[in-house]
Amino acid sequence: MRGEAIATWGAVVAWTWLIWGLGGDDFSLASTSRILGPLLQWLFPGISPESLEIVHIAVRKGFHALEYAALALLALRALLLTWALPAARGAALALAFTLAVAASDEARQAWSGAREGAWADVVLDLAGAGAAVAAVRVLPGWAKRLLIGRGD
Secondary structure (H helix, E strand, O other): HHHHHHHHHHHHHHHHHHHHHHHHHOHHHHHHHHHHHHHHHHHHHOOOOHHHHHHHHHHHHHHHHHHHHHHHHHHOOOOOHHHOOOHOOOOOOHHHHHHHHHHHHHHHHHHOOOOOOOOOHHHHHHHHHHHHHHHHOOOOOHHHHHHHHHHH
């Protein structure tokens, strides 16, 4: 169990570092437009510049929710495998952890030259995390065991 706990917390730490890396100046809107812009233009030939910008922002916001959904699930798994917590308490702690990471990342971006921190992004991040944690509650028992190691 000790090795499994270390591995699950290692995944939480690694994913948190990934989020922090993606929240840096190298992944600002201007930077990702060099990659996503041509891809979106290829997917949607003839798209107007205004529509391209809207789709680009929507893709970025969608990834916000997904990356924090994954963080919440990793944290939930680590919490439940490490301590004998009721699932609801583990979910609350996972969401609190996710909120702390999201808020600190946006606060850091507020001081960046290429980024601007947005509290709306914290809300979006927490919504993604909350949706993921809520989904675990409605999954069948085998899926819960696969995901979090327990069926409760």
